[in-house]
Amino acid sequence: MREQNASSTSFIETIAGFTAGIVSTLTLHPLDLLKTRLQVDSISRTRVVGSSTRLLRHIYTREGGIAAFYRGLTPNIIGNSTSWAAYFLFYGNIKQALSRRGGSGGDSKELGASEYFFASGAAGILTALLTNPIWVLKTRMLSTGSAAPGAYTSFIAGARQILKHEGFAGFYRGLVPALFGVSHGAFQFMAYEKLKAYRTSTTTTATTTTSSTTAANANNSRNSLGTLDLLGISGLSKVFAGCITYPYQVLRTRLQSYNAAIVYRGVWDVTRQIWRQEGITGFYKGLGPNLLRVLPGTWVTFLVYENTKGVLYKSIG
Template sequence: MSDKNGRPSTSFVESVAGFTAGVVTTLCLHPLDLIKTRLQVDRVSPSRVGSSLRIIRSIYLSEGGLAAFYRGLVPNLVGNSSSWAIYFLFYGNIKDAIRSVRAATITNNDDSTTTKARHLGASEYFVASGTAGLLTAVLTNPIWVIKTRMLSTGARTPGAYPSFISGARHILQSEGLRGFYRGLTPALFGVSHGAFQFMAYEQLKLYRLSSASTSSTTTTAANRQLDNLDFFIISGLSKIFAVAITYPYQVLRTRLQSYDASAVYRSLGDAVRQIWRNEGVAGFYKGLGPSIVRVLPSTWVTFLVYENTKKALPSITGSAG
C-alpha cells in the first residue's frame, strides 16, 4: 500500500480516489441516470422536448413516488464505484509505465529529463485511458447488464428483478454466462468516449498549468497546483467534447442490454439498422438532454472528489502511520 518512502502507492491512491468519486456521484445523481435509461430504451415515443418530464411524472405516479427514482441504486452504486476504482487504478499505472519507458529512452541527462518523461502527449493519454477503459468494460459489464434492466423497468413490472442478487441469479439460470456480456461490443466502442474525455482533460490541465505559470512571476513549477474552479471548468469541457462525439453508442448499448433485447435485435448491426429505419438519426440521440444534464454534474462531482481525495490521501495516510 506504501512505497519505500512511506507514501501511499499510486495504485492505492488511484483506487481509493476513484472508488470514493464513484460512490459520491452515484448517490447524488442516480435519479437522472434512471430517467436517461428509460428514454434510451423507449422504441415507441418520438424524441422531443418534454420527454423527460413525461417519464418523471409516470414514474412518480405509477411506481411508488420518490422512492421509485432510486430503483436499481445498488447495482448502479456497485457498478460506478468499482468501475471508477478499477479505471483509475489501470489508468494511473499505465501512465506510470509509459513514463518509465519514456524516461528509459531519453538519453539526455540534463534537468529537463524528468519533465520530458512526466508530461505525456495527447496520443499517449488517449492510449492510457483507452486501455484502462477496455479492461474496465470487460470486468464490469455484468454489473451494467443488471443495472440497465433494473433501471429500465418499474419494480411492479412483471418479470422485473426485485434485487441485484436475484437479477444475477436469473440471468445465470436463463441466459448463462453469455447473458452477462450483452451489450459488450458497443460498450467496447464506448471506450473511445473515456479516451477522448481523458485526452482532453489531461491536455486542458497541462494548458491551464502552463498559462497559470506564465501569468505569475511568483509561482514555480514545483508548487503550481490547479484549484477546484479549474477542475470544474476543465472536466466540464472535456465531457462535452466526448459526449458530442460518442453518444450514439450509449443508446445502442442500453438497447442491447434491455430485457427483451434478444427478441428484438439479432445483433449490433441489426440494432443500428432498426433504429435508423424506425427512428431516424434522432433515435441515436434519445436521452441526450437528461444525459447532458446528468453527466455534467456527474463529471464535476466525480473529478472534484477524485482530485481532492487524491490530494488528501498522502496526508491522511501519513498522519495515520
C-alpha cells in the same frame, strides 16, 4: 523506493476513484434512471423536454413516489464505484509505465495527447471487461418499474435470473458497443489531461522543464488548481467527448434491455433498426437528461476524485 511509490500511487488512485463513484451515484441516480428509460424507448419519436417531464410524472405517480427514482441504486453504486476504482487504477499505472519508458536517466517525461488517449483507452477496455455484468443488471433494473412483469427484485435475484435463463453470456450483452464507448473515456481524458496541463502552466509562475518534472511535482501542481478550474476543465472535456460518442450509449442500452435477445440480433441489427424506424435522432434519445446529468456527474466525480487524491497524497507524505 520506486516500487513503494508506485504501490502508494495505485492505492490512492483506486480509493479516490472508488469514493468519486459512490458520491456521484448517490447524487445523480434519478437522472440516470430517466436517461435509461428514454434510451430503451423504441416507440416514441419525441425527445423534447416534455417527454422527460411526462416520464417523471409517470414514475412518481405509478411506481411508488420518490423511492421509485432510486430503483437499481445498488447495482449502480457497485458499478460506478468499481468502475471508477478500476479505471483510475489501470489508467494511473499505464500512464506511469508510458512516462517512465519515455524518460531518460530515471526521470519521467510529460505525456502527449496520443499517449493519454492510449492510456485511457486501454484502461477503459480493461474496466469494461471487468464490469459489464454489473451494467447489464443496472440497465434492466432501471429500465422497468419494480412491479413490472419479470422485473428483478434485487441485484442478486437479477444475477441468478440471467445465469439461469441466458447463461454466462447474458452478462456480456452490449459489450461490443461498450467497448466502442471506450473511445468516450479516451477522448475525455485526453482533453482533461491536456487542459489541466495547460491551465497549470498558465497559473504557475515558477516553471520547471517537462523533462525533469517528477510524479510528485506533477501531482502537487495539479492539486494547486482551484475548484473553478477543475469544474471548467472537467466540464469542457466531458462535453467534447459526449458530443462525439453519445450514440454508443443508446446501442448498449438497447442490447442490455430485457427483450434484447428477442428484438435484436446484435449490434449491427439494432443500428439498422434504429436508423430505419427512428432516423438519426433515434441515436440521440435521452440526450437531454444525459446533458443534465453529465456535467453535474462529471463535476462531482472529478472534484471528489482530485480532492480525495490530494488528501491521500498529503497523509501518506
